[in-house]
Amino acid sequence: MEMYYFCMLYLCTSEVSCSPELLSPTCDYWWVLMGTGFDVVIVRYDEIALKSQYVRNRYERTLINNLRMLLDKSGARYTGITRERGRIFVHTMDERVIGLMPRVFGVVSVSPALTTSSRLVDVSGLAARLASAFIGDGESFAIRSRRAGSHSFTSRDVAVQCGDAILEEMRERGVYVDLTSPDHEIHVEVREGSAYLYTKIVQGTGGLPLGTQGKMIALLSGGIDSPVAAWLMMKRGCRIVFLHCNNQPFSDENTRGRSMECIKALEAWSPIGLKVYEAPNGGNLKAFLDCCE
Numbered sequence: 001m002e003m004y005y006f007c008m009l010y011l012c013t014s015e016v017s018c019s020p021e022l023l024s025p026t027c028d029y030w031w032v033l034m035g036t037g038f039d040v041v042i043v044r045y046d047e048i049a050l051k052s053q054y055v056r057n058r059y060e061r062t063l064i065n066n067l068r069m070l071l072d073k074s075g076a077r078y079t080g081i082t083r084e085r086g087r088i089f090v091h092t093m094d095e096r097v098i099g100l101m102p103r104v105f106g107v108v109s110v111s112p113a114l115t116t117s118s119r120l121v122d123v124s125g126l127a128a129r130l131a132s133a134f135i136g137d138g139e140s141f142a143i144r145s146r147r148a149g150s151h152s153f154t155s156r157d158v159a160v161q162c163g164d165a166i167l168e169e170m171r172e173r174g175v176y177v178d179l180t181s182p183d184h185e186i187h188v189e190v191r192e193g194s195a196y197l198y199t200k201i202v203q204g205t206g207g208l209p210l211g212t213q214g215k216m217i218a219l220l221s222g223g224i225d226s227p228v229a230a231w232l233m234m235k236r237g238c239r240i241v242f243l244h245c246n247n248q249p250f251s252d253e254n255t256r257g258r259s260m261e262c263i264k265a266l267e268a269w270s271p272i273g274l275k276v277y278e279a280p281n282g283g284n285l286k287a288f289l290d291c292c293e
Helices: 002-011 029-037 053-074 096-103 118-136 155-169 223-237 253-267 282-290
Strands: 041-043 080-084 089-091 110-117 139-148 184-191 194-198 214-222 240-246 275-280
Touching: 002 194, 029 080, 029 139, 041 155, 053 096, 053 155, 053 223, 096 110, 096 253, 118 194, 139 155, 155 184, 214 223, 214 253, 223 240, 240 253, 240 282, 253 275
Parallel strands: 139 184, 214 240, 240 275
Antiparallel strands: 041 089, 041 110, 080 089, 110 194, 184 194
């Protein structure tokens, strides 16, 4: 899986900020990007939650800082980043953010969502409008609800009321509930005074936020093994300093070029620029060769 991620990155330029499949008319997000809109991107993490409270707070702050730096670096528009326990919220209506967030280490998944109050009447009303925008005639749906905080209702109450509202809104279009294998899923997440509705979860790379661990040096030879190893260490939170030994005249410019291309590809996963050192090593090799002769 890690090799897949890096190879996909290697084939794409760093200027691509939103994956093409997100812009396909067959994608569940097409209605979001082209009409109904979203006002927040929910960012999830997992491994950070296992840490102690002190370490968790530090890792969360680092992750938020990395998200902010990547957004600023790409020029994406957002109004702020907030956090609650177990969730980070990027307040934005810029669709580029959907493609940017999954490449931040520490992010497990993201979802562009619509926000409303936690009142059941507001949640169910928004669910009905959302469903009517993308559920086709005769198709099935399911409500996946979860709740965090203190409320006078349960998660099941949320699912039932949202389902009833959708059935009432689309009663003449033949839609029906299928909890096992639905054509569409609407996720409802109620957290204290707010509720968030979304239709898809975009997977991220996971790992730990970049910069939470120490620094490491990666030797780049121009092959694929060294940048993949560097990517894996970046995924574990390590900042990487790159070193390329230039062996000319015993190697050609193509070798150096491949190393620089790998570093450029890895920069797409780093919110800040990567340090690169180049050491002239051709003279040393020539001295060794002369001694051997």
